[in-house]
Amino acid sequence: MSSAVAAGAILSTPFVKTSWAADETLVLYNGQHAQTTKALVEAFKKATGITVDARKGSSSQLANQIIEEGAASPADLFYSEESPPVATLAEKGLLSPIAKATLSQIPKEYHAKDGTWLGASSRCRVVAYNKDMIDAGKLPGSVLDFATSAWKDKVGFVPTSGAFQEQIIAIEILKGRDAALAWLKGLKENGKIYNGNGAALKAVENGDVATALINNYYWFSLAKENGEDKMKSALHYVGHQDPGALITVSAAGILKSSKKQETAQKFVEFMVSADGQQAIADSVAEYPVREGIKSPYKLLPFKEIGAPAVTPADLGDAADALALRREAGLA
Amino acid sequence: MSFAIRQRQGRARSPLFLTLCCLPALSLTCIPLFYVLSRSAEIGWEGSVEEIFRRRTFDLLVNTLVLGCCVTAGAATVGTSVAWCVEKTELPARSLWRVIVSLPLAVPAFISSYAWSSFDASLQTMGGAIFILTLSTYPLVYLPVAAAFRGMDSTYEDVSRSLGKGPWETFFRASLPQVRPALGVGSLLVLTHMFAEFGALAFLRVQTFTTAIFDSFELEFDSRSAALQSLVLILLCLPAAYGEMRLRTGGRTVRSGKGVRRPDAFVRLGWRTVPVQLALAVLLVFALAVPMAILCYWLSVGLSAGNGLSDIDDAVYGSLSLAIPGAVIVVVLALPVVLLSSRHTGGVSRMADRLPYVIHGLPGLVVALALVFVSIHYASALYQTYAVLMAAYAILYLPLAQSALRSSIALVPSSLEELARGLGRGPLSAFMSITLPNILPGIGAGLALVALELMRELTSTLMLAPIGVTTLATEVWSHTNDTEYAAAAPFAAMLVVVSAVPTYVFTRRGTKGADIE
Numbered sequence: 001m002s003s004a005v006a007a008g009a010i011l012s013t014p015f016v017k018t019s020w021a022a023d024e025t026l027v028l029y030n031g032q033h034a035q036t037t038k039a040l041v042e043a044f045k046k047a048t049g050i051t052v053d054a055r056k057g058s059s060s061q062l063a064n065q066i067i068e069e070g071a072a073s074p075a076d077l078f079y080s081e082e083s084p085p086v087a088t089l090a091e092k093g094l095l096s097p098i099a100k101a102t103l104s105q106i107p108k109e110y111h112a113k114d115g116t117w118l119g120a121s122s123r124c125r126v127v128a129y130n131k132d133m134i135d136a137g138k139l140p141g142s143v144l145d146f147a148t149s150a151w152k153d154k155v156g157f158v159p160t161s162g163a164f165q166e167q168i169i170a171i172e173i174l175k176g177r178d179a180a181l182a183w184l185k186g187l188k189e190n191g192k193i194y195n196g197n198g199a200a201l202k203a204v205e206n207g208d209v210a211t212a213l214i215n216n217y218y219w220f221s222l223a224k225e226n227g228e229d230k231m232k233s234a235l236h237y238v239g240h241q242d243p244g245a246l247i248t249v250s251a252a253g254i255l256k257s258s259k260k261q262e263t264a265q266k267f268v269e270f271m272v273s274a275d276g277q278q279a280i281a282d283s284v285a286e287y288p289v290r291e292g293i294k295s296p297y298k299l300l301p302f303k304e305i306g307a308p309a310v311t312p313a314d315l316g317d318a319a320d321a322l323a324l325r326r327e328a329g330l331a
Numbered sequence: 332m333s334f335a336i337r338q339r340q341g342r343a344r345s346p347l348f349l350t351l352c353c354l355p356a357l358s359l360t361c362i363p364l365f366y367v368l369s370r371s372a373e374i375g376w377e378g379s380v381e382e383i384f385r386r387r388t389f390d391l392l393v394n395t396l397v398l399g400c401c402v403t404a405g406a407a408t409v410g411t412s413v414a415w416c417v418e419k420t421e422l423p424a425r426s427l428w429r430v431i432v433s434l435p436l437a438v439p440a441f442i443s444s445y446a447w448s449s450f451d452a453s454l455q456t457m458g459g460a461i462f463i464l465t466l467s468t469y470p471l472v473y474l475p476v477a478a479a480f481r482g483m484d485s486t487y488e489d490v491s492r493s494l495g496k497g498p499w500e501t502f503f504r505a506s507l508p509q510v511r512p513a514l515g516v517g518s519l520l521v522l523t524h525m526f527a528e529f530g531a532l533a534f535l536r537v538q539t540f541t542t543a544i545f546d547s548f549e550l551e552f553d554s555r556s557a558a559l560q561s562l563v564l565i566l567l568c569l570p571a572a573y574g575e576m577r578l579r580t581g582g583r584t585v586r587s588g589k590g591v592r593r594p595d596a597f598v599r600l601g602w603r604t605v606p607v608q609l610a611l612a613v614l615l616v617f618a619l620a621v622p623m624a625i626l627c628y629w630l631s632v633g634l635s636a637g638n639g640l641s642d643i644d645d646a647v648y649g650s651l652s653l654a655i656p657g658a659v660i661v662v663v664l665a666l667p668v669v670l671l672s673s674r675h676t677g678g679v680s681r682m683a684d685r686l687p688y689v690i691h692g693l694p695g696l697v698v699a700l701a702l703v704f705v706s707i708h709y710a711s712a713l714y715q716t717y718a719v720l721m722a723a724y725a726i727l728y729l730p731l732a733q734s735a736l737r738s739s740i741a742l743v744p745s746s747l748e749e750l751a752r753g754l755g756r757g758p759l760s761a762f763m764s765i766t767l768p769n770i771l772p773g774i775g776a777g778l779a780l781v782a783l784e785l786m787r788e789l790t791s792t793l794m795l796a797p798i799g800v801t802t803l804a805t806e807v808w809s810h811t812n813d814t815e816y817a818a819a820a821p822f823a824a825m826l827v828v829v830s831a832v833p834t835y836v837f838t839r840r841g842t843k844g845a846d847i848e
């Protein structure tokens with residue numbers, strides 16, 4: 001019997017594409033958090049009547065997929081949780097320029113210098129610490145201080161995370177290559193390596209490690225899930241223009257291979273519009289890139305972050321980070 | 332009464348028809364190989380040497396081998412012991428145990444590693460990884476070995492016992508040799524599986540070669556370095572695949588005598604019934620209940636509980652409509668490969684038999700990207716349709732089906748088919764009337780094994796499924812990725828529950844028709 005059921009299931013599934021989607025439907029490869037994109041896509045549909053089909057995946061896997069697909073990619077748009085995957089596509093010449101009118105809606109440090117991608121929301125690097133294990137007052141004023149023997153086995157970090165690469169580049173830009181290398185070597189010597197940001201934050205919550213270098217929104221996501229009052233960890237904002245207070249962005253771009261350039265431009269335009277920004281800000285604990293949008297999360301006011309003068313556009317695809325990690329024996 | 336013989340089967344040249352039937356499986360398997368080789372070649376000799384001969388590469392290699400070898404040893408021991416207890420003893424409620432002990436394979440790696448790493452930070456080390464991965468991979472040995480136990484002739488054991496040998500000696504001298512092919516391929520499966528493992532290491536502080544390959548893809552977007560590293564994994568798989576084949580080509584153990592398989596004589600457990608049941612129960616607490624407990628914990632504390640629950644029907648349908656046809660396709664593709672390689676010698680036979688195991692050591696991401704590349708350039712109309720997705724499943728899971736089938740086919744004497752042919756049956760008719768009924772346990776185990784893996788498959792499904800198709804595994808991933816652990820819990824629980832269905836159907840069917848009538 002089971003083989004008959006299976007055979008039926010095979011026959012009933014479409015093995016070959018039978019019809020192409022309607023012209024007005026966009027295909028979005030989505031690496032951003034699913035809820036955020038869902039909210040954005042729904043708001044876009046409401047505003048324009050245009051449907052967007054999203055393919056889920058991790059940002060970097062989707063970027064690799066787009067690179068393999070090349071000119072034949074079915075994707076019209078790519079929305080990434082962090083900017084380096086989008087910047088990589090731009091570098092490989094796979095993205096179209098975004099309309100100037102759209103780019104002018106946001107501060108210029110939040111889009112690529114050549115206008116091929118834009119930041120859709122921003123967040124900052126932070127130090128998550130376990131409140132029972134360490135006093136907030138004892139936390140250092142610079143992220144560079146963690147790479148010392150005073151922090152032996154007390155700091156968790158994720159050398160393979162995208163934002164960590166960006167932080168390496170920020171240190172390189174602000175303090176020089178030697179400082180970045182020394183920092184990595186110090187972390188390797190004294191820190192605890194985790195394979196993911198979620199795992200590092202979980203380790204802080206569990207008391208396995210006192211602190212971890214992560215992005216602010218991981219903490220807010222977990223606080224939203226567990227209830228803020230139940231959190232054993234809190235966030236420490238390094239501040240005063242230290243690389244530990246780096247701002248990074250989620251980012252989006254239009255595929256050059258898309259046959260729906262105009263419609264795709266509309267979507268990107270909507271992303272930075274007041275309605276689009278509100279939809280994003282409501283669904284994820286990140287800062288809107290447009291002035292005058294309020295987040296429902298209890299974010300530290302943007303002006304108080306004390307971010308260093310390194311912009312997402314400066315960071316690019318963070319390719320040099322690997323060379324540094326290799327020299328430090330971390331890759 | 333029939334007599335046990337060890338015989339070396341006639342290994343004739345392969346018939347053309349059977350060889351042709353192997354070509355689909357063989358050519359699919361060549362796709363990732365072709366991709367990895369051509370991408371690696373782009374780096375050039377000098378670059379390759381520089382890339383590979385680094386201290387870091389050596390460290391990762393050691394980690395990969397330690398993890399692979401220890402988990403394989405653990406899974407082989409646990410899998411064989413469980414299979415023997417379930418299939419060869421008078422275990423009460425056998426058919427229930429049979430299904431439940433397979434289910435740890437359906438638990439998403441993310442969940443088991445999250446669960447165990449929550450209990451104790453000391454499990455986030457290599458020792459912990461070995462422990463956790465042994466618990467989640469022993470079904471890869473259990474299912475083929477159990478199928479072999481089901482299909483074997485207990486005459487050997489009768490003879491052993493009649494010679495006054497004790498139960499242990501009977502097990503090692505009479506039972507174990509008969510399931511050796513299944514144990515060998517099952518172990519090879521675990522070993523290559525470990526080379527490709529990634530997801531389970533997310534919460535464990537262990538880095539292997541595969542985590543480095545992900546690094547190359549995720550941070551450098553460099554498929555050439557990743558391909559070169561993948562090539563190292565392939566080279567690691569080669570000696571294992573070769574060694575397993577050498578082990579197997581010694582004496583062959585087949586059923587014999589009049590062709591009537593004596594009904595199984597189960598070992599009486601007596602006072603040992605309770606301890607055996609207790610041991611199985613402890614195993615299941617570790618392998619199944621602990622991950623399930625974390626789901627309950629997520630549900631009880633998480634504020635996202637119930638989010639997205641209305642999508643669960645679609646996800647269940649998506650999972651089943653991919654896993655069941657996928658399992659059937661994979662088993663159908665594997666069948667001629669196993670028939671050819673167990674009955675005939677020759678280059679094609681050896682290639683078709685070994686290559687899928689070697690490819691099994693590649694991370695799923697590499698296989699998926701190879702298919703993206705090949706299908707979009709050479710069969711763009713099929714890209715992101717079920718056709719390419721099924722091809723990906725076949726490449727990923729052929730060895731699972733092969734392992735399960737091999738054990739059954741090895742126990743059917745080819746002389747029986749020859750006899751049928753001698754009586755005027757055609758090759759197909761001889762296969763249908765003699766071979767097929769006898770290898771049903773293997774087919775059932777193969778379907779169950781592949782379906783279980785397909786239920787939790789993630790990377791290829793995300794990349795290659797038609798847009799909008801969701802499965803339980805993709806939803807678990809999506810919710811956990813968004814830190815909505817409580818929302819993920821029902822999907823994960825459903826994943827394990829739904830996985831029981833194909834396992835129950837396929838392994839149950841396998842118990843019937845195992846006799847040569």
